[in-house]
Amino acid sequence: MKSKKIILGVNIDHAATLRQVRGSTTSYPDLLAMTNLVRAGGGKQITIHLREDRRHIQDADVVLLCKKSKLPINLEIAVSDEMLQVAIKNKPKWVCFVPEKREELTTEGGLNVIKVFDDLKKMTQRLQAEKIKVSFFIEPDLQQVNAAALAGADAVEFHTGHWVLSTDEKKKYIWGKLCQAAIKTHEHKMRVHAGHGLDFHHAKLIKKMPHLKEVNIGHSLICYSLEHGLKKSTQKMLEKLK
Numbered sequence: 001m002k003s004k005k006i007i008l009g010v011n012i013d014h015a016a017t018l019r020q021v022r023g024s025t026t027s028y029p030d031l032l033a034m035t036n037l038v039r040a041g042g043g044k045q046i047t048i049h050l051r052e053d054r055r056h057i058q059d060a061d062v063v064l065l066c067k068k069s070k071l072p073i074n075l076e077i078a079v080s081d082e083m084l085q086v087a088i089k090n091k092p093k094w095v096c097f098v099p100e101k102r103e104e105l106t107t108e109g110g111l112n113v114i115k116v117f118d119d120l121k122k123m124t125q126r127l128q129a130e131k132i133k134v135s136f137f138i139e140p141d142l143q144q145v146n147a148a149a150l151a152g153a154d155a156v157e158f159h160t161g162h163w164v165l166s167t168d169e170k171k172k173y174i175w176g177k178l179c180q181a182a183i184k185t186h187e188h189k190m191r192v193h194a195g196h197g198l199d200f201h202h203a204k205l206i207k208k209m210p211h212l213k214e215v216n217i218g219h220s221l222i223c224y225s226l227e228h229g230l231k232k233s234t235q236k237m238l239e240k241l242k
Helices: 013-020 031-040 059-068 081-090 117-129 142-151 161-165 168-187 200-206 219-228 230-241
Strands: 007-011 045-049 073-077 094-097 133-138 155-159 191-195 212-217
Touching: 007 219, 007 230, 013 031, 013 045, 013 219, 031 059, 031 230, 045 059, 045 212, 059 073, 059 081, 073 081, 081 117, 094 117, 117 133, 117 142, 133 142, 133 191, 142 155, 142 168, 155 168, 155 212, 161 168, 168 191, 200 212, 200 230, 212 219, 219 230
Parallel strands: 007 045, 007 212, 045 073, 073 094, 094 133, 133 155, 155 191, 191 212
Antiparallel strands: none
């Protein structure tokens, strides 16, 4: 039986974090150079999150990468008019709607699609009219999957952070929910994506998720690259996903 190919998107937010530590006074790390290393390592997509507080990716990065990157851009944004306009102006291949709180260290959970359904549906239609594909970053919850389908999402990306950090029976329980939600997503004819907290170990496990088409991995790859380089780290992650 032919093995499925899982697309690896590499999130380079934390390369930008290193630059912003110095208040954007340095030109390094060069994010465009990072995209070329990802491409050389076999990655198929670049993911960036333009946060409201601009703690890592900056507006100029979005403009540059959407225009110059040889890999397609997956732009993560909050559900806001400001971010919608940024996406429409720069036209990434994908927009992924994510939850966002200023005080969080990193994304803590999935988007509540039901709570922001009306706005989300309108924004999704607006983006799709511009030929931009849309995904929602959600928890593995069947109600959220159903709401995502009604809102017109092309894909859902399941938040895997809680699964990564859990152990024993709780880990098995969350895995079961991920698999059920993935099957339901496929039934709705949406693509199944996954991401958050994935490392080499969990990449080997996540590939068993039903109908999985894509993973987006950032923090661990940037950390691994400090020792091995981004090209080699990307190659090794792809080996784990085979």
